[in-house]
Amino acid sequence: MNILHRPLIPTSTKPTRLRHILSAIRGDKLALFALLIFAFYCLVALLAPLLAPYDSSSNDFMDLLNAELPPYWQSGDSRFLLGTDTQGRDLLSVILYGTRLSLTIGVCAVLIQLLLGVCIGLLSGYIGGRLDTFLMRCADIQLSFSTMMVAIVVLAVFQALFGNAAYQQLAMLMLIIVLGIAEWPIFARIIRACVLAEKEKEYVDAARIMGVSKVRIMFRHILPNTVSPILVILTIQIANAIVAEAALSFLGLGMPPTQPSLGALISSGVNYLFSGAWWIAVFPSITLIILIFVMNLLGDWLRDHLNPQTGKGVP
Amino acid sequence: MSLLSVNHLNVVFRQRHQDLQALFDVSFSVSRGERLAIVGESGAGKSILGYSLVNLLSKPGVIDSGSVKFDGRELTTLTARQWQEIRGKKIAMIFQDPMITLNPVLSVGDQMVEAIRSHTRINYNDAKKLAIEKLAHVRISSPAQRFEQYPHELSGGMRQRVIIAIVLLLRPEIIIADEPTTALDVTIQAGILQLLKQVCEDNGVALILITHDFGVVSRIAERTIVMYAGRIVEQGPTLEIINDPQHPYTQGLLNALPQMALPGQRLNQIQGNMPALNNHPSGCAFHPRCPYATDKCRENTPGFVFSGVSTVACFAIEDMLAEFDPEGGWQGEVEDE
Amino acid sequence: MSNPLIDIRGLEKAYRTRSEWRLPSWFRRLLRRKSDTANHDRIYALNGVSLSIEQGETLCVVGETGCGKSTLARVLMGLEKPSSGELYFSGSRIDQLTDQARMPFRKKMQMVFQNPYASLNPRMTIYQILNEAIGLHHPDFSRQQTDDYIEELLVSVGLSVDAEDRYPHEFSGGQRQRISIARALSVEPELIVADEPLSALDVSVQAQVLNLMMDKQQALGLTYIFITHDLAVVEHFATRVAVMYLGRICEVASRESLFSAPKHPYTKALLSSIPRLDDLSVEPIHLTGEVPTPLEKPMGCTFCGRCPLANQRCYEQIPVMQLQQDGSAVACHAVEEGRPWK
Helix, strand or coil: CCHHHCCCCCCCCHHHHHHHHHHHHHHCHHHHHHHHHHHHHHHHHHCHHHHCCCCCCCHHHCCHHHCCCCCHHHHCCCCCCCCECCCCCEHHHHHHHHHHHHHHHHHHHHHHHHHHHHHHHHHHHHHCHHHHHHHHHHHHHHHHCCHHHHHHHHHHHHHHHHHHHHHHHHHHHHHHHHHHHHCHHHHHHHHHHHHHHHHCCHHHHHHHHHCCCHHHHHHHHHHHHHHHHHHHHHHHHHHHHHHHHHHHHHCCCCCCCCCCCHHHHHHHHHCCHHHCCCHHHHHHHHHHHHHHHHHHHHHHHHHHHHCHHHCCCCC | CEEEEEEEEEEEEECCCCEEEEEEEEEEEEECCCEEEEECCCCCCHHHHHHHHCCCCCCCEEEEEEEEEECCEECCCCCHHHHHHHECCCEEEECCCHHHCCCCCCCHHHHHHHHHHCCCCCCHHHHHHHHHHHHHHCCCCCHHHHHHCCHHHCCHHHHHHHHHHHHHHCCCCEEEEECCCCCCCHHHHHHHHHHHHHHHHHHCCEEEEEECCHHHHHHHCCEEEEEECCEEEEEEEHHHHHHCCCCHHHHHHHHCCHHHCCCCCCCCCCCCCCCCHHHCCCCCCCHHHCCCCCHHHHHCCCCCEEECCEEECCHHHHHHHHHHCCCCCCCCCCCCC | CCCCCEEEEEEEEEEECCCCCCCCHHHHHHHCCCCCCHHHHEEEEEEEEEEEECCCCEEEEECCCCCCHHHHHHHHCCCCCCCEEEEEECCEECCCCCHHHHHHHHCCEEEECCCCCCCCCCCCCHHHHHHHHHHHHCCCCCHHHHHHHHHHHHHHCCCCHHHHHCCHHHCCHHHHHHHHHHHHHCCCCCEEEEECCCCCCCHHHHHHHHHHHHHHHHHHCCEEEEEECCHHHHHHHCCEEEEEECCEEEEEEEHHHHHHCCCCHHHHHHHHHCCCCCCCCCCCCCCCCCCCCCCCCCCCCCCCCCCCCCCHHHHHCCCCCEECCCCCEECCHHHHHCCCCC
8 A cells, every 4th residue: 555645744735836837937938037047046145155255254355455346357356256345345245145135034024924914814814704804904004004114114213222233233133024014914915815715615615514623724725725826926025025125225224234235235336336336336236136027027927827817827 | 502501620729739629520501590509518519619600719729621601601711800790790699608798887778789880870869779679579678778777787587688689689690609598597598598499580590509408409409419529429300319319429418317217216327528628539539438339439430321310420320220221221421411 | 203304494594795885893883773774785595494304315405596595505504604593403403503512413414515616625635635524523543444434435436546646626527526425425424415516517427426326325325405406307316395486495395296296386487497308398487577686575475576376465475385285385375275377
């Protein structure tokens, strides 16, 4: 008897979906290209300490003597491929570390959004009634404050209350939490809408008749059927969170200059843009733009392919 | 002289990796004022046939070869512009879901007037008068009020009546009705069927009724075509097919109806399922489910033979007839015409 | 005499329709203190249904769209709470149970749904679907026992054993309906409520599923409540038939007496409208009008608007079930008075 086929804890149903997506993406050159670039970014972010020519924590990383050196093909200085920034750091290394930071903040913030959104969306959609009304009004209120506004106010207040030193230490955590909490309603709403559609289906009734508990119906039966739209928003929300973080850093409310994310790098480079040191702002910007573009491409492609209405979705 | 004649029609769905053939060598004809039913289960290709007659096949589907002649005019080569003169005006279509045809944001009356005025020069009031007349003709109560209503305010049966009224406005010569009563309740269905039959008789319109329900067929059609897996397997007069089905599939289908077995007894089921498009069996498509299947059926595709007043595509019947008449009385493979 | 398996007494169910601009409920309650508008935003799906089902019989509930037959099934299975009325299963009341207290009854009554494409969770394999039911109701089964039981179940509904590791979308409609039946049978129920289990299937597949259901009834002594609009199936399958119209039962009769001598005008019209292959001469009785939406609680007989025999009394007085000579029960003033059929 083949025991392998029957795990006690049911394996995730992902393989079929994943296989479906992968086989479909192979047929679409643009999507494949986007996926490859995104994978490249993730790899770079993960391996930044190994790939970067200079270690960001070492002492000789920052040397003002090397400040504002132009890229290799202009200066001929083979130590700094993309030149250096105003503090004399190797721009390539800084961009690698910045990408790592930006992606981490984006992904973690969206994970918080996802966690809140899934729980609230499932409860709201499945239990319904007054709880639904209450939670959805909370979501409306949350959404009526723009993310940037909330983030600016919270971060500024934090900075004022605890001082710059504490802020520099906790900046990343604060950014993740603020961005995570500010946009959970986007997930909650989509999941609620999916749950409302799914819970009318007969398999939910069948499970209720069997006596399956509410929690199990929500997480085991309904949630797996809402993964497709979640996946789509996930990609787009990560892109949004990275952009939001970059914007906050640009405004001086994000990552401190000692630990620059892509946004902070651009911010510090902009001042030198017209004084000849264009590379400090331009290279991080290109990195950021490509990342966001690729993520949006992927999100759009997923939307097209997982949308049950276009009939291309997983059956 | 037949009004619509279809010859060796093949419809193919072009896929990236392979072509899936949905219709195989379909030939039949409809004469003026005749009511023809096309019967089959889901996947038999009956709706695809209906759509290909009016050039409404959805994207990957194309007519691969064969001809469709309407009143002597070849339809498969028409341009989109030429189709506009034919579709609706000469050949009308009624769908299962009336909301495919009805525009939800326009009132019933506006849609009818629009339909009239797009084809004839007539002022609004005359068109309205004509429309209300037609609404009364399809036995809609208080037509003047219904004229002002929107489709969502009407019930399913009423919507289907409105569709019939709209279709009649343009005086088509043939109506293709794709499962027009499937979504309706039996008491409403009876009324719609009777109406369809009557308007066809009154106006001399030919009707092609596409359905899965032999009960519906028996009510309305003079001639019946039975389809299986993209092929016509049997055609003949409706009464003949219902009372004396020849093809094993037709027999199985009719025998499977609950009224064919004694109450409480097991029904005579056909084993298995209709093959999928990408899994089409060799030879006669019905052979995996057929109780009379031989090696011949597995390898070759049967042609049509006359059996009584019906034509049947089945080797078992062919062999039986050949045996029956020692001189080989069946006159070779007979094409439809 | 023993209790009937299921006893339904005066069951009513009203749904609240949602208005488009829904005020928060506390605000609506504030407004509603003076004028009670509750009656206007409801749909009356069941208006006093009384019915009893004996052990081992097949009761077919027939009616058109919107007559409340599916609501009846849902209330019976505890998916909806009735607005009023009582439900008994072998003498014990089951309509007001909590989820916990209902567990023993879930094992005894199961349901097969209409749409085989929606009634199986698309993200679970057949093994997982069946295992969930078995895990809840046979918690003492070992892994090996569960595996064997699932194989046995699949074979017993005519599927191969290798079906268990596949997902529902890999099966055809008829096969999925078999899986649904296997799931219902997995808890060894006494009663199966089948809500239009055949209507999404092709004719030849319908016969397969219907045969399976009949085999199971014989083998396991099941009781069926079979909800359908297809009278041909009813005639074949039922032992007793209840005809519903707009939330009320208008006729309950044994199959023989219903099909040989229908009494209620609605039953007569319904029977005459099924296209019959064996007798093409039957002319359908055409009913005027369409089934109305049950927005108002009907005053008199629900059928009076379309009934060719209706008179003033039908509009004012609700007809009650009356036992006829041949054992059928009919709720109709015209039958009671013996009004002649035109």
